[in-house]
Amino acid sequence: MLELAVLGLLQEAPMHGYELRKELTAKLGAIRAAISYGSLYPTLRRLQAAGWITEAAETPATAEEVPALTSRRGRVVYTITAEGKERFAQLIAQAGPETYDDTGFGVHFAFFARTDQATRLRILEGRRRKIEERREGLRDVLGRAAERLDAYTLELQRHGLDACEREVRWLEELIANERSGRAPADPRPGTAGGRGDNDSPPTPGTSRTERP
Amino acid sequence: MLELAVLGLLQEAPMHGYELRKELTAKLGAIRAAISYGSLYPTLRRLQAAGWITEAAETPATAEEVPALTSRRGRVVYTITAEGKERFAQLIAQAGPETYDDTGFGVHFAFFARTDQATRLRILEGRRRKIEERREGLRDVLGRAAERLDAYTLELQRHGLDACEREVRWLEELIANERSGRAPADPRPGTAGGRGDNDSPPTPGTSRTERP
DNA sequence: CCGCGATGTATCGGACCGATACATCGCACG
DNA sequence: CGTGCGATGTATCGGTCCGATACATCGCGG
Numbered sequence: 001m002l003e004l005a006v007l008g009l010l011q012e013a014p015m016h017g018y019e020l021r022k023e024l025t026a027k028l029g030a031i032r033a034a035i036s037y038g039s040l041y042p043t044l045r046r047l048q049a050a051g052w053i054t055e056a057a058e059t060p061a062t063a064e065e066v067p068a069l070t071s072r073r074g075r076v077v078y079t080i081t082a083e084g085k086e087r088f089a090q091l092i093a094q095a096g097p098e099t100y101d102d103t104g105f106g107v108h109f110a111f112f113a114r115t116d117q118a119t120r121l122r123i124l125e126g127r128r129r130k131i132e133e134r135r136e137g138l139r140d141v142l143g144r145a146a147e148r149l150d151a152y153t154l155e156l157q158r159h160g161l162d163a164c165e166r167e168v169r170w171l172e173e174l175i176a177n178e179r180s181g182r183a184p185a186d187p188r189p190g191t192a193g194g195r196g197d198n199d200s201p202p203t204p205g206t207s208r209t210e211r212p
Numbered sequence: 213m214l215e216l217a218v219l220g221l222l223q224e225a226p227m228h229g230y231e232l233r234k235e236l237t238a239k240l241g242a243i244r245a246a247i248s249y250g251s252l253y254p255t256l257r258r259l260q261a262a263g264w265i266t267e268a269a270e271t272p273a274t275a276e277e278v279p280a281l282t283s284r285r286g287r288v289v290y291t292i293t294a295e296g297k298e299r300f301a302q303l304i305a306q307a308g309p310e311t312y313d314d315t316g317f318g319v320h321f322a323f324f325a326r327t328d329q330a331t332r333l334r335i336l337e338g339r340r341r342k343i344e345e346r347r348e349g350l351r352d353v354l355g356r357a358a359e360r361l362d363a364y365t366l367e368l369q370r371h372g373l374d375a376c377e378r379e380v381r382w383l384e385e386l387i388a389n390e391r392s393g394r395a396p397a398d399p400r401p402g403t404a405g406g407r408g409d410n411d412s413p414p415t416p417g418t419s420r421t422e423r424p
Numbered sequence: 425c426c427g428c429g430a431t432g433t434a435t436c437g438g439a440c441c442g443a444t445a446c447a448t449c450g451c452a453c454g
Numbered sequence: 455c456g457t458g459c460g461a462t463g464t465a466t467c468g469g470t471c472c473g474a475t476a477c478a479t480c481g482c483g484g
Contacts, residue, residue, distance in 0.1 A: 002440080018463050026357060027365055029349055030372025033313065039440045041465060075463065098473090101245065112364035137241055145238060152324035153239055155396040159382055160242025163375065170371055184367040214471075230432050251471045253434060287432065310442090 001098070001107050002035065002043045007088040008111045010053060010080040017041060017076065031106030044078060052084030093119055100130040121178050128171040135164035213310070213319050214247065214255045219300040220323045222265060222292040229253060229288065243318030256290060264296030305331055312342040333390050340383040347376035 009015065009023050017040060025034045047053045057074050080088075092115050098104045105127045112120050138161040146154060177184055221227065221235050229252060237246045259265045269286050292300075304327050310316045317339045324332050350373040358366060389396055 016463075017465090026353055027361070029346070029353060030369045033346075036441045037463095037465075038442070038467080042439090106368065109368050110365050113362035134241070134245075141238055141241060149239070150325035151395045153322050155386075156242045156318065156321050159379075163378075166375075166378075167371075174367075183363045228432075229434090248472045249432095249434075250436080250473070254470085 001103055002039055003047060004088070004091045004111070005035075005107050006040075006043060006047060007052060007080060007084055007091070008107075008114065010078060011085060011088060011114070014077050014079040016078065017044065020044075020078070027110050028106060031110075032103060047084070048078075050083075050087075051081060052087050053078045053080050088114075095119070095123055095126060099123060100126045117178065117181075121175065124171055124175050124178060128168060128175070131164050131167050131171070135161060135168065138164060213315055214251055215259060216300070216303045216323070217247075217319050218252075218255060218259060219264060219292060219296055219303070220319075220326065222290060223297060223300060223326070226289050226291040228290065229256065232256075232290070239322050240318060243322075244315060259296070260290075262295075262299075263293060264299050265290045265292050300326075307331070307335055307338060311335060312338045329390065329393075333387065336383055336387050336390060340380060340387070343376050343379050343383070347373060347380065350376060 005024055005028065006020065009020060009027070015023065017037070021035060021037070021040055024040075028035075044053070044055075048055050056077050056079065092108065092111060095108075099108055100123075105123070108115070108123055115123075138157050141149070142154065142157050142161065149157075174184060217236055217240065218232065221232060221239070227235065229249070233247060233249070233252055236252075240247075256265070256267075260267050268289050268291065304320065304323060307320075311320055312335075317335070320327070320335055327335075350369050353361070354366065354369050354373065361369075386396060
């Protein structure tokens, strides 16, 4: 999951670790607390070993007059490679079971602007299915096993059930929007948000496979 | 977290691994998918090594006529020890930072019936504080950094913000109930749910309508 | 009688987290 | 003028937990 997120962010601009973490936190703040350096740095090393990103020590050119007395540790800037972009496209398009759990879905959703419409639809529907299953499980417990459980546990289930129902409704809305070729929460096309580098045209009918 | 959950469940009855997992899934279904055996069995071994649970192979006494031909692997039943109960009480009472994250809070809440009122209040307020912080973070992003983000990411943040606001309201309600000495979602005492083995009297003063 | 789904125990590699360590920089406060 | 503190920045280590996998038994329907 982290792999996908890092690749996605570096596609927007080269960054160093600290910056990456901040951007990650901003982009994924809705679904997870803040990613740890204990995950980030090993992931960066892994990605680099695989050839999907390159690492370049920041040396401001005119800085060699500074002696190596304190062995200045410069920032390390990571840049995505062509292979990395391919890898990202592959990861974003293929949906495994982990694509539909809370974290996995959140990360995929956060990069929907770089995802073609067919895949978006597939992911939204898969997520809906999963949440519906969870919802049924909770309903079962609240119905059949209610007398076995104490009031607090029951209250927890009720709150969870409510959250499920709410998310299903949210997904329904997104799916309907997606089918009618509109951007999220954007009743009329043309106003489509991201000025800048939105790869995939938000309108339907398109969705060609990739570039040469 | 798993440690706390296992200790809590075994306090209700001795169980074997499979059963434990099912109960765990029922009790915590609202907050996490289903715990993996890859976590459960190592945890059981850890708890046993610490002396908090004991492990007993199930041998139905009148079964020695069955030869060891197939080396019948019996079910292993785990029972909590006195030290284990102490450990559980200690874990449930002390609140670290991990007590307030999604999973940690869920597990603590699921055992609120075995938690004294002061601790319940402390945990609910700590959780509220944490969610309020997350909410503020999301509001910041939606306010200040909105133009940097694409429409999908924004939509994700909105949904997350909504969930935060909802949870804060839920917590407020629970806190108010707690302060007034009522069971959750139970406007009048006397109906107090858990008939059975609730160790800690649910509320001060009220609700001693215990049935035979 | 055979297969299949539920019951049941167990391990292994890997992802991710929390704590910790250490170094630099700018600026506010004394 | 210095000094200390919060932000920036890189990095490791131990430990928890997950997903895949393996293997064995049992009851039931076809």
